[in-house]
Amino acid sequence: MGPRHRTAGGVAVLALLPLTLLGCGIGGDDEGGAAAPQRAPAEQASAKSRERVQAYLDAMTAKDVAAGRSQLCAPMHEAFDAAATGPNGDFADHFEVVGATITDIRTGPRGQEVSTSVTVTAGARELVRPLLFTVTRAGADWCISGEAPGGHTPAPAGTP
Template identity: 70%
Template sequence: MRPIHRRLATTVTGLVLLPAALVGCGIGGDDEDEPAAKTERAPAEEAGARSRERVQAYLDAMTAKDVAAGRSQLCELLHDGFDLAATGPNGDFADHFQVPAAAITDVRSGPHGQEVSVSVSVTAGKSKVTRPLVFTVTRDGGDWCIAGEAPGRTAAPSSSPPRPEGSPPPRPDPNPGG
């Protein structure tokens, strides 16, 4: 009779421990997967929002010619270079440049942090040019900051409409001036 009691005790112990083992494996239990998914999404959403805020503050500072406000958006590592170049002849805060329009066009995750693409219109005298820029925003300690600025991508300029496939290339105009 002993073997029957042992089997019964083993079966009862297994049935008691089975729910705990299944929850430990992720089967059953309370919907613990749902909060985990929310916390995984939250950092990505926060990164995008914080990056957008930093770059928008920098663009606003450029428009207002507020060098201190612009500097405060940058990571500390960039401060010395910014101080030397910001108001120089080609600096973002140069006196002869005006920034009538600046807009964020895209925010995405990149290899070195969040990449925030912008379109900036700059005027100098009567000349106006619009340039794409990409700001890299990263977390430095507990805060977000701009870690880099680079030229953005522009679409290849097309001087003529696309030709249908198989058609001959256009001939040069023999009389270009008139």
């Protein structure tokens, strides 16, 4: 009788386990089943990338070097410190950022690629320059790990 009780007890535990896990919120499909967990990391990456780049663009507009630096990954700090306020730096004194817009976000080989359009004035001249930022995850946070001229053409509306 001993082995039969253990088997019955094991079956009872296995039968109740799914109900217990559902009560804890594990295994439910309130958000579309298996597709929801796969979608969440991509949505989070896009949102965090947009947040970091927008904060950097806002810092450029305000000429707030410290706020701009704080959006960058640690390995970029030294180069940023050397070039940010120089003649070609994002925070140079001889021009003013009058507009900055995020135009596209997509996954790239090194992280999230955020395309922007930055409008600057230098004297009487107004120039629009595309910049491409790469945003990566660094531990529990996100940071800008690269900046380069150019960017992606925005994807047509309704395209994944």
